[in-house]
Amino acid sequence: MSSRVIKLDSQMFASADRIEQITKKIINEKKRGLNVVVVVPFIHLLDEKLKQYAYSITNEPSKRELDAIRSTNSQIASSLLAIAINKFGFKAVSLTGWQAGIETITPNRTVLIENVNRQIIKDYLNNDVIPIIAGGQGIDQDNNITILGEGGAETSAVAVAIAIEADKVDIYTNAIGVYTADPKIVKAARKINQITYDEMLELSLLGSKIIHPRAVELAKKYSMPLDVCSSTENVPGTLIKGEVEMERNLIVRGVAYETDIIRLTVGYESYEQVSLASLFTTLAENQINVDIIVQAVIDGVKPTVSFSIDKEVFAEAIKVLESHKQSLGFSYADFEVGLAKVSIVGSGMTSNPGVAARMFERLLKENILVKMVSTSEIKVSVVVPQDDMVRAANALHDEFNLVEELL
Amino acid sequence: MSSRVIKLDSQMFASADRIEQITKKIINEKKRGLNVVVVVPFIHLLDEKLKQYAYSITNEPSKRELDAIRSTNSQIASSLLAIAINKFGFKAVSLTGWQAGIETITPNRTVLIENVNRQIIKDYLNNDVIPIIAGGQGIDQDNNITILGEGGAETSAVAVAIAIEADKVDIYTNAIGVYTADPKIVKAARKINQITYDEMLELSLLGSKIIHPRAVELAKKYSMPLDVCSSTENVPGTLIKGEVEMERNLIVRGVAYETDIIRLTVGYESYEQVSLASLFTTLAENQINVDIIVQAVIDGVKPTVSFSIDKEVFAEAIKVLESHKQSLGFSYADFEVGLAKVSIVGSGMTSNPGVAARMFERLLKENILVKMVSTSEIKVSVVVPQDDMVRAANALHDEFNLVEELL
Numbered sequence: 001m002s003s004r005v006i007k008l009d010s011q012m013f014a015s016a017d018r019i020e021q022i023t024k025k026i027i028n029e030k031k032r033g034l035n036v037v038v039v040v041p042f043i044h045l046l047d048e049k050l051k052q053y054a055y056s057i058t059n060e061p062s063k064r065e066l067d068a069i070r071s072t073n074s075q076i077a078s079s080l081l082a083i084a085i086n087k088f089g090f091k092a093v094s095l096t097g098w099q100a101g102i103e104t105i106t107p108n109r110t111v112l113i114e115n116v117n118r119q120i121i122k123d124y125l126n127n128d129v130i131p132i133i134a135g136g137q138g139i140d141q142d143n144n145i146t147i148l149g150e151g152g153a154e155t156s157a158v159a160v161a162i163a164i165e166a167d168k169v170d171i172y173t174n175a176i177g178v179y180t181a182d183p184k185i186v187k188a189a190r191k192i193n194q195i196t197y198d199e200m201l202e203l204s205l206l207g208s209k210i211i212h213p214r215a216v217e218l219a220k221k222y223s224m225p226l227d228v229c230s231s232t233e234n235v236p237g238t239l240i241k242g243e244v245e246m247e248r249n250l251i252v253r254g255v256a257y258e259t260d261i262i263r264l265t266v267g268y269e270s271y272e273q274v275s276l277a278s279l280f281t282t283l284a285e286n287q288i289n290v291d292i293i294v295q296a297v298i299d300g301v302k303p304t305v306s307f308s309i310d311k312e313v314f315a316e317a318i319k320v321l322e323s324h325k326q327s328l329g330f331s332y333a334d335f336e337v338g339l340a341k342v343s344i345v346g347s348g349m350t351s352n353p354g355v356a357a358r359m360f361e362r363l364l365k366e367n368i369l370v371k372m373v374s375t376s377e378i379k380v381s382v383v384v385p386q387d388d389m390v391r392a393a394n395a396l397h398d399e400f401n402l403v404e405e406l407l
Numbered sequence: 408m409s410s411r412v413i414k415l416d417s418q419m420f421a422s423a424d425r426i427e428q429i430t431k432k433i434i435n436e437k438k439r440g441l442n443v444v445v446v447v448p449f450i451h452l453l454d455e456k457l458k459q460y461a462y463s464i465t466n467e468p469s470k471r472e473l474d475a476i477r478s479t480n481s482q483i484a485s486s487l488l489a490i491a492i493n494k495f496g497f498k499a500v501s502l503t504g505w506q507a508g509i510e511t512i513t514p515n516r517t518v519l520i521e522n523v524n525r526q527i528i529k530d531y532l533n534n535d536v537i538p539i540i541a542g543g544q545g546i547d548q549d550n551n552i553t554i555l556g557e558g559g560a561e562t563s564a565v566a567v568a569i570a571i572e573a574d575k576v577d578i579y580t581n582a583i584g585v586y587t588a589d590p591k592i593v594k595a596a597r598k599i600n601q602i603t604y605d606e607m608l609e610l611s612l613l614g615s616k617i618i619h620p621r622a623v624e625l626a627k628k629y630s631m632p633l634d635v636c637s638s639t640e641n642v643p644g645t646l647i648k649g650e651v652e653m654e655r656n657l658i659v660r661g662v663a664y665e666t667d668i669i670r671l672t673v674g675y676e677s678y679e680q681v682s683l684a685s686l687f688t689t690l691a692e693n694q695i696n697v698d699i700i701v702q703a704v705i706d707g708v709k710p711t712v713s714f715s716i717d718k719e720v721f722a723e724a725i726k727v728l729e730s731h732k733q734s735l736g737f738s739y740a741d742f743e744v745g746l747a748k749v750s751i752v753g754s755g756m757t758s759n760p761g762v763a764a765r766m767f768e769r770l771l772k773e774n775i776l777v778k779m780v781s782t783s784e785i786k787v788s789v790v791v792p793q794d795d796m797v798r799a800a801n802a803l804h805d806e807f808n809l810v811e812e813l814l
Contacts, residue, residue: 016463050483056423057487058494065486065493068501072479076457079472080464086472087465094475098505099550143506
């Protein structure tokens with residue numbers, strides 16, 4: 001009998017009615033003769049409350065205890081769902097991370113899944129029980145409760161699916177799949193039927209909130225198909241897998257955007273003083289993630305290095321630069337706010353030179369100033385004024401024919 | 408180094424200030440050079456909220472899932488306390504029931520502690536860490552999370568103390584110990600310095616809320632001393648142990664009371680129809696706890712059986728009696744409300760005949776009608792009109808010289 005892992009969304013726990021709605025959908029899958037395993041996420045509202053408890057004692061609760069407190073979140077959610085499924089006469093049990101045998105390691109700050117005890121889950125499935133696993137949590141080798149962090153619940157779902165050799169993971173969302181662009185800003189956006197792991201990874205990294213890149217990476221590594229689909233409507237979703245046959249001839253698969261980008265620029269008196277290594281090592285050591293980096297070395301002009309960061313880390317970045325000014329050897333630091341990043345993504349680009357050029361041309365035609373550029377094998381990102389972001393996204397969506405109907 | 412188990416009370420988690428207050432007291436014990444283990448209770452307010460979650464889905468959540476949800480309560484409490492202790496620079500870790508190795512069995516509805524993995528706790532103590540154990544919970548042999556029920560946290564504390572061979576368990580309360588009577592109704596009540604397990608057991612069973620009889624029973628079995636003491640004041644509490652030397656000559660140790668007692672009476676046409684076994688088996692099968700039983704068989708008068716029950720089970724008891732009237736063979740059922748039970752407790756009674764007689768004499772002198780009587784080796788209970796309860800308790804407190812100062 002084939003097995004299916006279903007990953008739920010926080011909003012599906014917003015009320016008893018919503019829980020009942022999703023319960024019926026899960027039972028329908030079960031009735032179709034599938035071995036169903038459900039992975040529940042953290043409930044946002046509850047997570048806030050639990051964190052408040054911890055921070056009422058001190059501003060710096062230990063990570064171990066904060067994790068122990070926060071883990072009760074998806075533990076409660078999984079029990080509630082099990083109760084709801086029981087109510088309809090089907091067998092279900094809630095499983096915390098440790099009960100499901102999800103073992104984690106923490107090589108450097110980030111908690112990673114090391115192993116999933118497949119036998120525990122298989123035993124429940126063999127007894128016709130639906131295991132409801134608390135997502136985003138596990139235990140380390142010393143039996144401490146651990147929290148996987150961002151994208152944890154999705155990652156749990158993929159890891160469990162790999163362990164029990166499920167046929168795919170259904171990622172239930174409130175949309176009906178992955179779109180060529182955010183429908184909120186690009187009216188012509190449409191659902192993508194199939195997309196590769198790499199394309200989805202880029203879209204996720206570039207700001208699409210549908211699925212966390214971490215889960216996509218794990219799925220890619222083990223070739224586990226992900227199906228992003230509606231939790232309410234019975235329509236096909238977006239299948240994420242290794243290779244996409246149907247739409248291969250399409251160069252660009254989607255347009256992504258990210259707001260509140262800040263460009264920082266540091267200037268040096270002479271080229272000898274520029275050390276990219278020490279600059280970015282210092283920033284990294286202070287947990288400041290840098291995105292696009294541009295180094296301008298023009299004859300006769302004093303050298304500068306620009307890089308983009310998120311608004312959240314701006315204050316910290318300025319602080320770090322100031323306190324390391326001497327050792328880093330730059331003479332001034334400057335910044336520009338009110339920027340946004342717009343990206344095009346598609347594995348077709350690799351074999352299609354001139355995609356970036358076509359992008360710049362269209363933006364020029366639209367009179368949109370490109371402040372920074374970054375390219376990879378399957379994406380091109382530009383930083384533009386935030387006020388032009390929506391226009392840029394729509395223009396690029398149009399330029400690369402994403403609006404056209406596909407097989 | 409000697410080890411001490413400290414059991415906290417729900418009210419000590421009422422606010423961040425209260426948590427800090429109790430944290431300081433725990434740290435003081437640690438500073439005295441003791442190996443300290445703390446057991447935290449269920450926080451009442453949180454327990455209500457968690458139950459509400461479960462019952463929002465159905466009126467009949469499975470016990471397994473309800474336990475899983477409710478267990479997050481003391482899990483959160485233990486983490487909060489660990490965070491608070493960390494804040495003062497001392498090492499502490501929260502431990503859930505399964506992390507602390509508390510294994511349970513459920514022979515019949517009631518969850519019992521089967522074993523505590525002493526090594527886990529000892530390892531933390533050897534590393535100078537204060538383990539903060541979530542009380543009232545454990546895991547069964549199938550790794551299901553279990554809740555111990557009434558008196559669970561105290562029972563966890565005693566079980567842990569036995570496992571690690573602690574010198575005693577400190578039961579922190581908001582009073583300063585066990586009293587000869589409830590100071591709210593008997594003004595002359597005073598703190599008892601020492602009391603035996605059996606006496607405490609009777610006081611607990613008779614309505615004293617200080618410590619659950621279940622925990623006293625376990626402590627008695629393993630001769631583990633319990634010290635009921637103040638969580639705020641630095642005064643000696645009440646030591647509960649096997650034999651009490653100092654106050655041995657005292658006949659009665661305390662007066663207890665219980666309100667809202669209902670007397671049910673069933674009447675039969677003839678003695679042949681009376682079957683106490685089937686009557687009380689039927690009630691027990693329907694979870695109705697019966698306390699005092701009085702059977703009146705008087706020549707020439709039709710036989711009756713009276714028994715006392717708590718107000719909470721009254722409606723259910725009436726229902727059970729009605730639906731089994733035929734098979735139980737009684738001809739009518741009657742009841743009397745507005746009653747209370749007043750008891751005197753003391754192991755000195757065993758060797759002191761006439762204690763009950765002296766009790767009845769005093770109540771007669773006070774013009775208090777005795778409706779039912781029950782005696783054991785170390786206690787005499789009477790059921791009286793609730794309006795006379797306070798007067799009865801004070802009179803008996805006076806009669807048996809409980810007001811006198813003792814060593």
